[in-house]
Amino acid sequence: MTKVLVADDDPLTMAGITALLDKSNFEVVATVNTGAAVLDTLPGARPDLLILDNGMPERSGLDVLRTLRSRGDSRPVVLLTGGLNDELAREAIQLSVNGIVIKATAPRDLLTCLESVVQGRRWLDQDVMQRVMEQAMSPGAPRDPLEVLSGRERAVASLAKRGLRNKEIADELGLTEGTVKVHLHKVFDKLSIRGRTELILLGQDRGA
Template sequence: MIRVAVVDDEQLVRSGLRMILGTAGDIEVVADCGGGEAVDTVLAAAPDVVLLDIRMPDVSGLAVLRALRVLPTPPVVAMLTTFDADEYLSAALSGGAAGFLLKDTDPEQLVRAVRTLAGGGSVLDPGVTRTVIGGYLSAGAGAPEPTAAEAVRALTPREREVLAHLGAGLANPQIAERMGLAPSTVKDHVRAVLGKLGGLNRVQAAIVADRAGLVPAGRPGTGPGGAGGDPR
């Protein structure tokens, strides 16, 4: 079972997400809470994935993200956002968020996104992808655009292929299937790629792949319906 915690200041949102995810036989919502209780709740419930509201009145979603990322066993965190929270997106990416989902994401896409996150993939809702990339580049966080070509040239051909799959949002099991490799080998390649790119996370690496032209046109793979799909 994939264990999920939902952190949002609105009870209605939490209940809705719990109901949607509860329809999936392989997903269990083990906790939901507001931002002020998030760290204690995650420590007690030990979820695999946290869906975290990026903007809450009692505590900043970015502050909660930072606190969760330094836990001894941090969960994968995807930010829940709306179109009017653009100014927070690049900061969340720099803080280690593994994805961004709009609160009105289609239920089936939400379930696929959670599976992707649990499988080590990244998810970027098409509604926020351009904003995330543009904000990240303009903020200079990791500066992927000016250095993308140079960084990619430092990769081996096999590592560039892995990076292209990361750019399509694929999880490790999917990359292994596509490349005919063992999952452990893919994990080693991914670790090497992220290290050579300066210690980026998977979402940041996906942006590098996109800016370096490694992701085929018409296959943005960065939405929850295609950004990794179903990693099972």
């Protein structure tokens, strides 16, 4: 039996997922409705797999995925989304997301996705994957300026863009403030920017 944590802020969606997994090979061991609660619940629930709504308040599913990967947590993550723009989908793939399921097709696709993931395969919604591939192969495809960053640097940069202070970033990622400062200096260096203001503007330019 695979233990699953489900995070979604919509009670109807949560109920639907729970009903879908009932009498399957997946056991729901925890349900939460915010991204922050996911990280708080993980140590006690110890799930094998996470289903994360990408539209949650406080922290999106993608935010949680960034944090998990920056901590070296490689547990399978499936993003459940009403729609994911191409850049965010590409970043999720770069962060080794294990599955992306569109909410409208979840009743049909979610169990198939989960079964593929527990067998060690990646399952991505076909339309999302097609768009990402087309964008990547397009000669005029915009280059993601954050692709030069390591996973940990990307996680630090993402939280800094949201206005978190060094201590808050350190608490979120399980680092010391000194380590956060070192990572931020590397981020500014690699992106050729002078500070947080330019980092936030860079994020806005990319539609983040």
